[in-house]
Amino acid sequence: MKRFLILIVLVLGATALWAGGWYYIANRIGAEAERLAAADGTTSPRIACGTFAVSGFPFHFSPVCTNAEITSGDLTLTIPELSATALFYRPTHLQLFAHSPARLSDAFTGSTHELRWDNLRASLRLGGDRLARFSMIGDNLVHADALFGSVELARASHLEFHLIDATSAHPPEAQGTSLDIYARLDGLAVEDFAIADGEASMDGRLTGLPPFDLLARPDALRLWQMAGGTATLRQLEAHAQDMAFSASGDATLDDAGRLNATLAVSSQGLVERFPGLVQDPLAAMLLGEPDAEGTYSQNLSARGGMLFVGILPVMAIAPLF
Numbered sequence: 001m002k003r004f005l006i007l008i009v010l011v012l013g014a015t016a017l018w019a020g021g022w023y024y025i026a027n028r029i030g031a032e033a034e035r036l037a038a039a040d041g042t043t044s045p046r047i048a049c050g051t052f053a054v055s056g057f058p059f060h061f062s063p064v065c066t067n068a069e070i071t072s073g074d075l076t077l078t079i080p081e082l083s084a085t086a087l088f089y090r091p092t093h094l095q096l097f098a099h100s101p102a103r104l105s106d107a108f109t110g111s112t113h114e115l116r117w118d119n120l121r122a123s124l125r126l127g128g129d130r131l132a133r134f135s136m137i138g139d140n141l142v143h144a145d146a147l148f149g150s151v152e153l154a155r156a157s158h159l160e161f162h163l164i165d166a167t168s169a170h171p172p173e174a175q176g177t178s179l180d181i182y183a184r185l186d187g188l189a190v191e192d193f194a195i196a197d198g199e200a201s202m203d204g205r206l207t208g209l210p211p212f213d214l215l216a217r218p219d220a221l222r223l224w225q226m227a228g229g230t231a232t233l234r235q236l237e238a239h240a241q242d243m244a245f246s247a248s249g250d251a252t253l254d255d256a257g258r259l260n261a262t263l264a265v266s267s268q269g270l271v272e273r274f275p276g277l278v279q280d281p282l283a284a285m286l287l288g289e290p291d292a293e294g295t296y297s298q299n300l301s302a303r304g305g306m307l308f309v310g311i312l313p314v315m316a317i318a319p320l321f
Contacts, residue, residue: 018058022088026054029063041071044216061086074108092132096122103146114146127165129211130177134163157187166205175227176208188240194273198240205232221321225253233263243269251302257319258305266297285309 036047050067062085070077081099086092101116122136138159145151166178181204188198208229210220217223229252236247249263267287270277277283286309288298301308307315 018088022057022061025088025091026057026061029054029061033063033065042073043218045070045072056085059088061088061091074106076105076107078103078105092126094124096124098122110147112146114144114150116142116144126212129213130165130167130209131163131179131212132165134161136161152191154188154190156185156189158185160184176210176224176229178205178207179209180205195240195243198238200236200238202236203234205234206230207232219321221253221257225255225257225321229253241269243267243273245270249300253320254304256305257321259302259317259320260304261300261302263300264297265300266295268295271296282314285312285314 030052033047033049033052036045037049039046046069047065048069048071049065052063052065054061054063056062062083064081064083066081068079068082070079079098079102083097085095098120100118100120101114103112103114105112117138118140120136120138120141122134124134125132136159139157141156141159142152143154145153160183162180162182164180164182166180181202183200183202185198185200188200189196190198206229208224208227209215210217210223210227214220214223230250231252232250233248236245238245245265245267247263247265249261251259251261254260265286265288271287271290277287286298286300287296290296299310302317305317305319306313307317
């Protein structure tokens, strides 16, 4: 009997500790939501909810934000509902969900855009003070101009976007963290440009990123530059009917915030589809000259705040900080 009583006491004690831990973390989540809602929306983004609650006791956390409003400067993004789920014993791995539609308003220009979807979900995994992986998948997305009614601008049948920690792949002496970036669009249609069933994909890498909690700081770009950060576009490809476009290059910033970059672009079918491009001197210069197979190619670069096409300076680029 005594052993049985001891077992009951241990079970009750463990249950009380588990419940206490769950409610403590749930309260911390609520406090963080209040902190985000109290931001000014200028120096740091403001994220406010019409209602906010955390459920899921006892095995997981499921915060739900209804009528979410995200404000940053002149931009305001509204989403009917945002929710997340994380297991109690794995709080750094979140499953994220968003209800359609999202509406983005710009108070400066007066424009309003809307994004609708049938399914949009994401997975976020943290590793200490850095992002281990973020993946987002969406189906049947529609982009519309919503200033007056809803005018469809573009649609895609499928979207994928991935950020993957690649810090272990760069040299030991390198500073900051690295992320591989992969993105893909399928079934892309843009009626105004007579584009149907298009595809686009991107493969890139960012190095020298500051810790995760510093990325929202106003001087994040300067911190990235000080760490020797590089943005590499390994491959960008887009295809639609008789058109094709590809690009690759890399970019850094100097200590004055000026862009230093190289970009190689090639295309097929763009000039034939949009003959007005050759009548625009800048567009024609950026596209380059065709070879015997009709492929246009050009090498662009930026040095010391100046954009060059080949060796010809074209325009000045303002410093980024």
